[in-house]
Structure formats: C-alpha cells, structure tokens
Amino acid sequence: MDCHVKDMGLAAKGKMRIEWAGRHMPVLKAIGERFEKEKPLKGLKVAACLHVTTETANLMKALSMGGAEIALCASNPLSTQDDVAASLVKDYGIKTFCIKGEDNDTYYSHIESVLNTKPMVTMDDGADLVSMAHGKRKDVLESIIAGTEETTTGVIRLEAMAKEKVLKYPILAVNEAMTKHFFDNRYGTGQSTLDGVIRATNILIAGSTVVIAGYGWCGKGVAMRARGLGGHVIVTEINPVKAIEAIMDGFEVMPMAEAAPKGDLFITVTGNKNVIRREHFIRMKDGAVVANSGHFNCELELEEGLYKMAEERIAVRDFVEGFRLSNGKTIYLLADGRLVNLSAAEGHPAMVMDMSFANQALGLEWILKHKDKLEKKVYVIPEEVDRMIASIKLGTMGYAIDELTEEQKKYLASWQEGT
Numbered sequence: 001m002d003c004h005v006k007d008m009g010l011a012a013k014g015k016m017r018i019e020w021a022g023r024h025m026p027v028l029k030a031i032g033e034r035f036e037k038e039k040p041l042k043g044l045k046v047a048a049c050l051h052v053t054t055e056t057a058n059l060m061k062a063l064s065m066g067g068a069e070i071a072l073c074a075s076n077p078l079s080t081q082d083d084v085a086a087s088l089v090k091d092y093g094i095k096t097f098c099i100k101g102e103d104n105d106t107y108y109s110h111i112e113s114v115l116n117t118k119p120m121v122t123m124d125d126g127a128d129l130v131s132m133a134h135g136k137r138k139d140v141l142e143s144i145i146a147g148t149e150e151t152t153t154g155v156i157r158l159e160a161m162a163k164e165k166v167l168k169y170p171i172l173a174v175n176e177a178m179t180k181h182f183f184d185n186r187y188g189t190g191q192s193t194l195d196g197v198i199r200a201t202n203i204l205i206a207g208s209t210v211v212i213a214g215y216g217w218c219g220k221g222v223a224m225r226a227r228g229l230g231g232h233v234i235v236t237e238i239n240p241v242k243a244i245e246a247i248m249d250g251f252e253v254m255p256m257a258e259a260a261p262k263g264d265l266f267i268t269v270t271g272n273k274n275v276i277r278r279e280h281f282i283r284m285k286d287g288a289v290v291a292n293s294g295h296f297n298c299e300l301e302l303e304e305g306l307y308k309m310a311e312e313r314i315a316v317r318d319f320v321e322g323f324r325l326s327n328g329k330t331i332y333l334l335a336d337g338r339l340v341n342l343s344a345a346e347g348h349p350a351m352v353m354d355m356s357f358a359n360q361a362l363g364l365e366w367i368l369k370h371k372d373k374l375e376k377k378v379y380v381i382p383e384e385v386d387r388m389i390a391s392i393k394l395g396t397m398g399y400a401i402d403e404l405t406e407e408q409k410k411y412l413a414s415w416q417e418g419t
C-alpha cells in the first residue's frame with residue numbers, strides 16, 4: 001500500500017493502544033457501528049491531516065466503516081505516534097504518511113502525498129492541508145467539495161481566507177462545537193499540557209511559578225490544572241475581557257515583561273506569534289523552562305530569538321534542550337517549542353477526543369447531506385448535532401438529567417409572565 005511510516009514492526013503495539021483508546025470513545029464507537037450499516041460515506045475520498053494518535057486512529061476506523069477511502073498525514077512534525085501509524089496501514093488499511101520527528105520538507109511532502117489521492121473532502125487540524133490545496137497544489141481543488149477543521153488556529157486561518165474571498169470550498173469548523181471546545185480545549189489541553197511538561201522534565205509543579213500566556217479555552221484549562229498541582233499561576237493576556245476573567249478566577253495577571261523574571265515554567269497557548277521574545281528570554285531566571293501548547297511553535301521567538309541568543313546548546317534529555325545565554329543563565333526549551341502535549345505526551349485523553357471526533361464524523365455526514373447548498377465559507381456545527389453528541393456522551397457516562405415540562409417549555413417561549 002502507498003504509505004510512509006517509520007517501522008511496520010510497531011503495528012502490534014499500535015493496535016493494542018488503539019483498542020485501549022477505543023474503550024474510552026463510546027460515542028465514536030456507536031457512530032462507527034451505525035456507519036457500518038448505513039455506509040453514508042461510501043466511496044468518499046478523504047484527505048486527513050491530523051495528529052496521528054490512538055484517538056485519531058479510532059476516527060479513521062469509524063470513517064472507513066462508513067465507506068470512506070482515507071489518506072492520512074500528520075498535522076505536526078512531532079505529534080505522530082509511530083506505532084499507531086504502522087497499525088493504521090497494517091490493520092486498518094489506511095494510507096498513512098507520517099514519521100515522528102520528520103523534518104519540515106518531509107512533513108510537507110507527506111501532505112502532498114495525501115493530496116495526490118485526489119480527495120473529495122479535506123479533514124484538517126491547523127489548516128496546512130487546506131493551505132497547500134490553495135497554494136502549491138491548486139490542481140486538487142477541482143475534486144474537493146468541502147472540508148472540516150479541528151482547531152482554533154485553523155479556524156482563524158480559514159476565516160481569514162474566507163474574508164479575503166480566496167477560500168475555494170466550504171469548511172465546517174468542528175472547533176466551534178460546544179462539545180469540542182468546552183471539553184477538548186479546556187480539560188484536554190489542561191491535562192495533556194501538564195502531562196507533557198511533567199513527562200519531559202519531571203519537575204515539581206507545586207511551589208513553582210507557572211506563567212501561562214493566553215486565557216482562551218486552552219489557557220483556562222492549563223491554568224486550572226497548574227493551580228491544581230500546587231503551582232502559583234500568572235496569566236498574561238492581550239484581551240481585557242479575558243484578563244478580567246483570569247483575575248476573577250483568582251490568577252495574577254501582568255504583562256509578559258513583568259512575568260519573565262518571576263516564572264519557573266512558561267507555557268504559551270495563544271494562537272499568536274512571538275508571544276515570548278528575545279526581551280523576555282533575557283530577563284528569565286536561570287533554569288526557566290519554556291514550552292508551547294498552541295498549534296504552531298511560532299508562539300516562541302526561536303530562530304531570530306532564543307537560537308541566536310544561545311552561546312551553547314545542550315541536549316539534556318528527550319524533549320529538553322538547554323540554551324546558555326550570554327548572561328550566563330540557561331533556559332530550557334521543551335520539544336523544540338512544538339505543542340508539548342502531543343510531542344512529549346500523547347495529546348488529549350480519549351475520553352474528550354470522543355466528543356471532538358464524534359463532531360468530525362457527524363460533521364462529514366452533515367456536509368455530504370448539505371453539500372449542494374453550502375457556500376465557500378466557514379460553517380459552525382449545527383446545534384442539534386452538538387446537543388445530540390452531548391446527550392449520547394452523558395448517557396455513556398452513566399448520567400441522566402431532567403427534561404423540560406410542557407409548562408416550562410411554554411413559559412420559556414412566552415413573555416407575558418413576570419413577577
């Protein structure tokens with residue numbers, strides 16, 4: 001089969017891990033079982049650019065049960081799990097192109113390999129796939145009817161494309177579903193980011209000053225978990241509303257220039273570039289640890305900043321590199337500034353990815369049903385799909401909730417009744 005993975009000998013280990021994750025993804029499992037009967041994706045050629053993890057493998061499985069023909073590449077050079085990639089090829093028949101630690105050229109050549117399959121639908125995480133289909137590989141646009149996008153950064157890029165009127169096909173923004181960002185961005189990023197930092201460094205968070213740049217859904221999750229582990233948390237923001245939210249949630253808020261000399265651990269989750277720059281690195285304490293959990297490593301000024309400032313680079317341990325600066329201090333960078341949760345750990349747990357990927361699967365089905373009516377813009381998942389996923393998830397978690405009575409429904413639809 002057309003593929004490029006590290007080592008097919010890892011497939012057996014990958015399969016066990018994929019099945020383990022599958023046990024924690026009951027909503028996706030139910031969707032896969034329905035898809036197998038109804039085949040709503042029969043013959044649909046899907047190009048997927050996602051983090052190649054055990055959770056993604058379960059999504060690929062559900063889509064192929066629905067009849068899709070999939071080609072998959074990574075959405076980040078460091079986020080691939082090589083055993084999963086091998087198993088996807090061997091056990092699930094998915095054309096897979098990704099190797100953990102691939103260089104940028106290989107990363108982009110893998111995106112091209114996926115586009116070479118002449119997809120009808122793109123499934124992206126960060127919009128690199130869509131971006132190539134609108135740039136170097138415009139030739140593939142002819143066959144593409146629509147796409148989905150998983151993450152905040154990708155949605156921002158795609159909205160910019162739509163605004164400039166250069167977007168050539170409709171996109172469904174999975175990230176905007178409540179059952180995605182409330183749980184994946186907050187609890188998923190919160191836990192997996194700290195997991196990545198701890199696996200890479202084994203530092204104690206209790207008693208450390210943790211500086212978190214960005215108080216969006218992801219930043220909120222990271223701040224909550226850093227505090228839960230006993231960290232003293234400082235938040236930096238550029239949005240006054242989010243800054244007030246962080247203050248009222250009980251965090252210290254200040255500009256990065258003030259936080260730089262205070263922090264023991266820095267984590268960026270903003271979606272923006274150069275959030276920690278030269279002027280910040282130079283003010284940091286000796287031994288400060290710096291990580292990024294946003295989609296791209298451009299959140300840290302590396303090429304023009306830390307890398308140029310370093311008089312010596314020290315490979316300390318897996319995913320930890322020291323940079324000795326001219327002031328004699330050493331700053332430790334995790335996972336080359338790539339998203340630390342997927343590079344040094346395994347990404348979000350299956351329990352939350354269950355809802356995110358249920359949105360991907362049902363989103364794809366929704367796109368196919370509505371393809372003739374869609375315009376070349378970014379769409380949000382319909383609320384009824386979102387609520388349906390929440391209801392199924394709640395049931396699988398063993399919880400029941402109340403239902404509105406007829407009287408309550410009437411009351412909510414009326415305006416006459418007051419005090």
Ligand code: ADE
Nearest residue numbers: 051053055056346347348
């Ligand atoms: N994004 C964050 N965590 C992930 C995971 N476990 N699988 C796929 N994409 C992810």
